[in-house]
Amino acid sequence: MQKYNFILLWVVTLLIASCGSTKGIDSEKLYGHNWELEYISGPRIAFEGLFPDKKPKISFNKKTSQVSGNAGCNWYSADYSLKGKEIAFGVPGPATQIFCGGGEKQFLNMMRKVDGYSFDAEGKLYLIVGEVPMLRFKKITD
16 A cells, blocks of 8 residues: 555656746856847837937846847846746846936846746747747857
8 A cells, every 4th residue: 555655646746846847947048148138018109210320139047047149229238037937037237328218227127027038939039928938039150
């Protein structure tokens, strides 16, 4: 009888562990290249109007748990943390202080709200708030 209880306990534990799986999420895809923003949800201004000269970029550093990039005008960096398909960013701090319009502020504010990420079949990165994709990035080489 104890043998069957042990097996039942083992099967239940295995099922619970598999339900918490992060299947489909591969955090390693974040690293080794830069990502360029190609869509931001929310602003009533057209994407090209928000970022007329330069699109925001983000790069993930696995060793330091920091992101860095260009927010459309100024450089920024921030801490980040990953747990499965959840991601959280610290307060992005600009390294330069040039005013370039409202797009940069929209981008940095949205990053603070992000709580998840995913990839689509084409390899694009989506940063998510709740269940809604708010930022979409494509891989770039620079």
